Amino acid sequence: MLAKRIIPCLDVHAGRVVKGINFVNLRDAGDPVEVAARYESEGADELVFLDITASHEEREIILDVVRRTSEVIFMPLTVGGGIRTLDDIRTLLKAGCDKVSINSAAVKTPEFIREAALRFGSQCIVVNIDPRRVPIDNEPAEMKDKWPEHLQVRPHASRDGQSEVYWDVHINGGRLPTGLDAVAWAKEVEQLGAGEIVLTSMDADGTKDGYDIEITRAVSDAVTIPVVASGGCGSPDHMVEALTDGNASAALAASIFHYGEYTIDETKRQLAAAGVPVRLETVLS
Template sequence: MLAKRVIPCLDVKLGRVVKGTNFLQLRDAGDPVEVARRYEQEGADELVFLDITASHEERGIMLDVVRRTAEQVFMPLTVGGGIRTLEDIRALLNAGSDKVSINSAACKDPEFVRAAAKRFGNQCIVVNIDPKRVPRPGVERRESRDGGNAGPHLASPASRLPASDCIWEVHINGGRTPTGLEAVAWAKEVEALGAGEIVLTSMDCDGTKDGYDLEITRAVSDAVSIPVVASGGAGKPEHLADAITIGRADAALAASIFHFGEYTIRQTKEIMAGRGVPVRL
């Protein structure tokens, strides 16, 4: 079995790494180049940079941060945020990025994914999907302590609607704008358009440290054949193991537990290995 990847995510705003809860309440977590260098030394498999306000603020991509990072860090680097054109992708790849992650632009113009994959290759094109549980039409919003009928292993600890009463709606612009797209159907579509990987970030679980939304992770992983990276909610190494063994993800992305020194990459991988997850130590 191929080794499963552990991927730190650096959300960047105004040139600094930040981390929030449910995409809000951002805290400073350091200089992106310094943080990236530390993660490479600890044994991270890849690194993801997301400029979390570029699309919302309608500004350009952070080429300088990418270039400075690529000069000092040699693990694979994926960059997203503010990508609107094929020229944006070319500029990021030339700056040292290995892959680019598209979210808002893909939802607004799905054919952009096809054009990007055709121009630069499927292996370069990642689509980031940010779903949030919203009530089905006619269903009143209510809290669910046990995750509804999802079962004890699939239900995230996050308080939310039971699966039977909700849909996973895709959001863009840093989680600010609902699209009307359903996450599993959208994942299938972007695979058909040529995306080589999906980063799936649960808005309900993001930053809570209560665990990934394993239900949607498994639903998307089962629906597509391209790699799925679970994101949003990691609070301990066991959560990353769950994303892979229960959620069937190909990789697990985390931020808070690494940024603020709760666990190192090495500690996390050792615990995952102890739970039977093949990782590169």
């Protein structure tokens, strides 16, 4: 059985690592280079670096910080934020990252995923999907009929079973709803050539109440490429749920690592004790 990956995430704003709740109310968590070096020493499997306001501010990613971060780690590095062109991807790969994560540009121009996968290989192309639960009756009117028939919204039962909701994909750092259903979009990005999906529940993000297992399972079961569960982790037990009940290939977390509640190595040990296959070699020496 393949080992499950534990991935800390650096949400970077104005050159600093930050963490918020539901994508807002940002709190400082340190220098990205220093934080990345700490996670390298603790045995993280990969690192995700997201410039969270690049798309919204319509600017290029902070390349110097990416380069300095890549210089202090050996684990795979995924970088996202403000990626719009093949040249952007090429520049980031030259700066030291192993994979790039696209979100807003992928939704606005889906063919960009195919072009990127053909040019750089599917293993380099990650698509971030940021959904929020929205009642069917609240579907954005301006988004109706925007998507092809096979991407139209599908109703999903909400947690309490009292209403029908769909998982509305958001872009521009969670600021813009699209009316695009997350499960349908996940299937589409796989067909277009993406090699991995990072699925961040906007409802759970930063709450530390646990991942949204329902959407994680729905997306993981709908595609064959790896799905990284993201949003809501408050403990290693939440990771166990995402990696087993949610069928995710990896679990991403920020708050519990940034503020010293858990280290990567103790988290992996708790997962291993719960029967989750994880890579322990780097933390046993």
